[in-house]
Amino acid sequence: MAVEVVMPKLGMAMKEGAVSLWNKAVGDSVEKGEPIASVNSEKIEIDVESPAEGTVLQIAVPEGEGVPPGTVICYIGNPGEKIGTQPISASVQNAGSESQAPANELNPSVNKVKTAGDRVKISPVAKKMAEAAVLDIEKIKGTGPGGRITKEDVQEAMKSQRALQAEHPKETRIDPQIVPAQETQAQQVQLSGIRKVIACRMHDSLQKTAQLTINMKVDVTDMIALQKQSAEAVQKNVNNNLSVTDFIARAVVLSLKKYQEMNSALIEDKIHLFKQVHLGLAVALEKGLVVPVIRHAEKCSLNDLSRSIKELAQKARQGQLSNEDMQGSTFTISNLGAYGVEHFTPVLNPPETGILGVGAVYDTPVFVGENLERRSILPLSLTFDHRVLDGAPAAAFLQTVKQYLEAPITMLI
Incomplete structure (x- = not known):
């Protein structure tokens, strides 16, 4: 048979x-x-x-x-x-x-x-x-x-x-402008699978929410210095390497605990304020964008977050994520820094209230008091649903993320 x-x-x-x-x-x-x-x-x-x-x-x-x-x-x-x-x-x-x-x-x-x-x-x-x-x-x-x-x-x-x-x-x-229309050919690709899901969700997101994006620059010179200084000890004691994304994720989780309205969703005219932080991290694949979720991120240490981020990213690239791995996020981080992008406008992942876009770190001269110093700057872009909260609390949340990243020792206490 x-x-x-x-x-x-x-x-x-x-x-x-x-x-x-x-x-x-x-x-x-x-x-x-x-x-x-x-x-x-x-x-x-x-x-x-x-x-x-x-x-x-x-x-x-x-x-x-x-x-x-x-x-x-x-x-x-x-x-x-x-x-x-x-x-x-x-x-x-x-x-x-x-x-x-x-x-x-x-x-x-x-x-x-x-x-x-x-x-x-x-x-x-x-x-x-x-x-x-x-x-x-x-x-x-x-x-x-x-x-x-x-x-x-x-x-x-x-x-x-x-x-x-x-x-x-x-x-x-x-020159396509001088080619007769009947001789012009174009490949037609059926919108299906991951691409179709992304297309539908992004269209619905922009049609059904009131999205506003605010930008802020963060001085991460001290954070990068801490990352480099602790690299050997972290590798030796916990067999791990902390990345810039790990520190950002930790700062976001701590900030969401202080601003619960950003860790929320508008569902059927009711704002659901979540006590748990289920952090989504966008991962770009050849076939489209996936967002695996770290559940109960509020209970994770910096090292725990780092390991979870690496594990989910590896599963995503190997095509081993389950539907459960990509459901239930309450806030999302999208990082395009590896592509050299600075500021961009991330699109909400419904029904979440907020998504943080992370750009590429760049060095620039900055006045520190009376002295001109070379500092590392990280661009952040926060898109939020204006139906759920106004610009002032959204800015306060982003300012808190900035404070954690500029004083990285506070994320370890």
């Missing part, structure tokens, strides 16, 4: 999942443990591996269709083997291939991957990157297992493409 491959359950709250991409087509051979499809449920997307060696006999769930967890999405076995009580003949296999033909005709690159005799092996992420960059995947040399094209291979091909365009600008660059 053929082996069933089912939609996995990605968290206790999952009600439906969808296949975002099939890596295999009907008739393709697969090895045990080889990724055969990518599936997603709201903010989680993972690869489904083949439970057995064999051939893809039938694809039961097409790309983009949502099904409950436990639903059979495909069958793997030997050619001609039975699926349930029905034998899979060559005509059925061909029908399965034909059912995918219309979608493949719309995207030639997909057609090549799924039906060519010498099928190109490419990871889902690399495939999407190659299609977005209009690269011919058959011309990309794969360095992964079995010649599989990886994300890094596509990035190298993109570099080569840019270099070629720089050498032959007249041959490769076309």
Whole structure:
């Protein structure tokens, strides 16, 4: 009997999942443990591996269709083997291939991957990157297992493409304004999975809340000095490394305990003031933004927060977050400092009242009394729901965060 491959359950709250991409087509051979499809449920997307060696006999769930967890999405076995009580003949296999033909005709690159005799092996992420960059995947040399094209291979091909365009600008660059409309082509990508969830939530956030953003600069010279001075002792005694984000998270938690109205949510015309601080930390992934949550952050020491931040960030990048890991936050921190961004306008994560945007630390001369000194400045941007609180208490909250960061020893007492 053929082996069933089912939609996995990605968290206790999952009600439906969808296949975002099939890596295999009907008739393709697969090895045990080889990724055969990518599936997603709201903010989680993972690869489904083949439970057995064999051939893809039938694809039961097409790309983009949502099904409950436990639903059979495909069958793997030997050619001609039975699926349930029905034998899979060559005509059925061909029908399965034909059912995918219309979608493949719309995207030639997909057609090549799924039906060519010498099928190109490419990871889902690399495939999407190659299609977005209009690269011919058959011309990309794969360095992964079995010649599989990886994300890094596509990035190298993109570099080569840019270099070629720089050498032959007249041959490769076309002004889109002089191209007839009927000759203009654009890739169409279905809004689904993580991207669709983010799009809906961000649109609802801006439509249903009264968002206002205030900015403040913080002198973190002493905080960075404390971080560096304590690095060796922290590593030796608790086997950890404290980051700037760890100190910011600690300052936010302590400030939220003083300003409970910022640690709140407006739900059905009632303001819910939370005693517990469930801190959300935005993590940027290739497929979109996820916000894992540190629950009961008010009970955590600086070191506890640091470990939780690192653990959740690692789980996010490995696609191991559950729905429960991303639910119930009462306040969120979004850090774009690693990208060189200073001030920006973070968007609320409903139904939360506030979100703190963290920019990049930069050095600048500052007068300290009569002396001009080199100081490290951290830009902060606080977006809050003006329906819940006014500008003055929001500014007082941000000022308290600033005070903790400028006197970092107070976060350790």
